[in-house]
Amino acid sequence: MRWVPKRKQSIFAAESFAEVTAMVEELGGFVASVDTRSGEIGTLECAFFEAADEDKNKSGFVYTGAVVCLQGLPHRTETVREWHTAATKAGWLRAGTIVAVPNMQMSSALQAADVAAVIDAAVQRVGMERCVLAAKDLVAPCVVEAIANDLTDVLVPGLVLVAPTSPPPLVCSELTIPVLLLWSQDDNVCAFGERIPWKEALDNREGPTTMKDCKFGKHRIDKMLGDKVMSEAAHGFIVSSLLIAELVEHDEDEEPLSPGCGRRIRKLTEELPEFLRQASLHSHVDEDTDKSASKERLAALRLSSDLGGWVQSGMVQSSE
Secondary structure (H helix, E strand, O other): OOOOOOOOOOOOOOOOHHHOHHHHHHOOOEEEEEEOOOOOOOEEEEEEEOOOHHHHOOOOOOOOEEEEEEEOOOOOHHHHHHHHHHHHHOOOOOOOEEEEEEOOOOOOOOOHHHHHHHHHHHHHHOOOOEEEEEEEEOOHHHHHHHHHOOOOOOEEEEEEEEEEOOOOOHHHHHOOOOEEEEEEOOOOOOOHHHHHHHHHHHOOOOOOEEEEEEOOOOOOHHHHOOOHHHHHHHHHHHHHHHHHHHHHHHHHHOOOOOHHHHHHHHHHHHOOOHHHHHHHHHOOOOOOOOOOOOHHHHHHHHHHHHHHHHHHOOOOOOOO
8 A cells, every 4th residue: 555644744845755655666665754853844754765675685685874865955756766866876775775865845944953853863764873964955054064063863974965055054164074075067056166165165174075076967966976986986985984983883892793783894895895895905914913803803993994094085996
């Protein structure tokens, strides 16, 4: 039976997802209501996508986190499909993430705390504790403020900004997490020249910033990711952000890897570029090591160091 919303729709939602539910289900996803703590927003509909059954049935598959996709312009069937196509091209679903697309549009009445409430509700709905955010156009400045001010309950280890609306907020300098900035040179909504103030605002901060652009794609992330360098960057960034979060948490605990953590680390490591995995494996051969540490723990510590350096250097791919 098709899901039909029964509760009053939020005034900050775009048109009801009832019209796109059939399309979401055809793509293997589902639509559900999520209750936010925001008094302004209340309850929202949200589309969720996950790996295909053939991938989930493979040995070693595990859910690794969530990717929450937010945009300021109203959602339509076409825009929800855009995010699903982007997630497929970038390999986010294959990597074990659940991709959430909340039915929210930006308004001057919405504050950073409201956007944080939507992020938390979407991630908690699927039982995850951490997510990478992908924020596009009008909603991007508000998302930056939410993360810089630590307004989310869930852990956010990475942020993808897709042709964000200018001007960038002053709190950009306070972001400490990795940021990936994606832009198309022929963008017809947020001009390509607007990348300059955003890049300047994100420079000289504690966290790394990587910018990737392509010649064609206009304002659609699915079209941008038709470019191989762009899709590799989008994949590598999501995987690296989630993996670093797992490795750092494990390092802080100083305990043996739990079964769940170990499976997530192995799955995310498998999704890294082959050249990076091999470089990490061979670059530490002659190092002195703590003989009391487990082989798995040593590998995790080494990979954490190498992965951070790769992200810091701009995630250069073998194809570049």
